[in-house]
Amino acid sequence: MKLAIIIYSNDPETVWNAFRLGIFSRKQGDTVSVFLLGKGVEVESLDRDKFDIxxxxxxxxxxxxxxxACGTCLKLRQPEELGICPISTMQDLYTLIHDSDKVLSF
Structure with missing residues (x-):
């Protein structure tokens, strides 16, 4: 299965659980892509004692x-790109959704 996970939250527990699901799904043999959108682009600043994001x-x-990660959302929040992924566009999000078997949002 091809799974798309869209993370729109900056709640540490929500983001942590979204990545836990992504890891589990990859271990099941699924293709998994995460798209960071809106507040979701803040993932690198969300680590907490209980949540090692x-x-x-x-x-x-x-x-x-x-x-x-959404380039427009990044520009609204910080001048540089994330160290974990490339800057992407709405076209990339559309393609991800279009080509996926399942789409989840957090």
Whole structure:
């Protein structure tokens, strides 16, 4: 299955769980892509004592997950791009949704 996970939240527990699902799905053999949209582009600043989001992101990438981030959303929040993924566009989000078997949003 090809799974698209759209993360629109900057709630640490929500983001942590979204990446946990992505990791689990990759381990089941699914193709998984995460698109960071809106507040979701803030993922690199969300680590908390209970929620090691950076660790989850690196685990996700290490097992072949893909991450994309909305360039417009990034520009609204910070001048530089994320260190974990390329800047993407609405066309990239559309293609991801169009080509996926399932789309989840967090």
């Amino acid at each position: 950076t660790g989850q992101i690196h685990s996700f990438l290490d097992i072949g997950g893909a991450i994309l």
